[in-house]
């Protein structure tokens with residue numbers, strides 16, 4: 001317990017110490033090959049003083065020397081003070097000088113194998129590989145989900161596996177163009193570049209923690225049979241909010257002596273520390289490591305010389321799946337246990353990667369082929385390796401039981417919304433909302449309407465009403481669209497990042513998917529918008545636009561009974577899907 005608190009304190013020091021040279025001034029070695037005012041002087045002295053990277057015994061830094069994959073993984077392990085762990089890469093034996101650091105990075109999900117169990121430790125790290133590893137690393141310490149479209153002159157040279165990472169790292173200024181607006185993904189990372197990138201990662205983490213007020217975020221695994229109570233406050237006297245099953249992966253937000261604070265049921269809860277195993281945490285920096293040795297040059301170049309992250313599948317974890325279970329039930333849910341798990345187009349490790357799932361994501365398993373689970377991913381079939389999926393018990397039929405849901409039919413009273421002929425938006429959305437209310441209540445949900453008749457409410461009143469209900473699980477605003485042209489058509493759903501953003505985003509995706517599979521409307525996608533009702537509402541929230549009243553096809557559909565039933569069904573199933581995906585008790 002004490003050790004952990006010390007570790008947290010040290011981590012705080014690491015992040016909060018002034019990011020300038022004064023930190024190291026007292027005992028700093030001045031590198032003979034860096035001129036005063038060297039462009040990355042601050043970053044080099046900062047990270048060498050913390051022993052994230054070391055100088056050479058002759059007092060040089062050798063900024064242009066290339067860094068190997070193992071050396072880079074080691075830098076990241078030390079920068080984040082990752083917990084000790086073991087790994088079993090074929091080419092990183094226990095006797096290897098960087099075995100410990102590589103293992104720490106592997107256990108935290110920052111590095112993964114090449115599908116055949118090798119890591120290629122001595123290969124030089126490319127800038128694309130740096131981006132992938134730093135992206136995985138930074139996600140352990142916060143929510144770095146916002147990305148920027150790529151605008152580099154050579155953006156098409158960035159391999160598919162690195163694109164998302166580069167987009168995010170660019171947004172948080174962890175990595176940027178190297179020269180002439182080129183990212184140069186295949187260029188080898190040098191000691192100075194890797195130092196600057198790791199420094200920038202720490203800076204981004206520090207800034208987010210200051211803004212968001214989180215000291216650190218890391219993952220833990222429930223270690224209590226059969227389950228662990230989640231309490232409202234950090235006290236055994238406090239009310240029990242629910243339970244987490246043994247083996248559930250949780251994200252820890254903060255801690256005190258005995259309790260971890262976690263997100264639970266779209267709110268916060270507390271679990272006793274003694275029953276949680278930490279997966280990636282912060283520890284005192286190790287002093288006995290040195291990556292100053294020049295990279296070994298005897299490693300033969302890898303076949304084809306493609307310096308992009310090889311197709312990766314993590315090694316099997318201790319969470320081997322239960323074959324019997326699979327045979328008994330046809331329809332299963334699984335929870336992702338790896339920090340990042342690739343979704344592939346086919347059931348093999350070399351198949352095209354179509355996306356990535358993060359730890360704790362719950363998926364519906366359609367079927368299992370060999371080592372692979374078939375799942376639905378963004379509307380298409382995808383495959384994930386079953387070693388990193390923990391099977392959950394038979395899907396809960398009662399996901400809506402005790403859920404508190406607010407439905408907000410848009411407009412009303414003096415504000416009819418869009419009006420086309422006889423049809424008023426305020427009437428259309430009220431009718432859909434009331435049908436949906438019946439469906440939800442039949443499954444045990446408590447439904448609160450912002451309005452149940454033709455009443456006027458301001459946008460602020462709607463959000464206020466939502467925020468006045470502490471136990472609110474979900475807020476759904478229902479609208480129909482209008483445009484100045486009659487060609488615009490289809491259904492679109494909106495979320496806002498201000499509150500409960502990850503939940504809102506998930507909810508919005510689920511709703512859009514189900515609306516598309518129930519309604520005869522085109523897909524206009526899931527979008528972020530600054531609408532007041534979803535911005536100001538604290539609970540996970542979404543706003544749906546159920547077709548265009550200004551489009552012939554859409555409005556003809558709106559004139560049928562089918563439209564209302566389809567819309568209510570789609571929204572109902574989207575809500576069920578959402579609650580099935582969020583970890584509850």
Ligand SMILES: [Zn+2]
Pocket residue numbers: 410411417418425479480
């Ligand atoms: Zn509207």
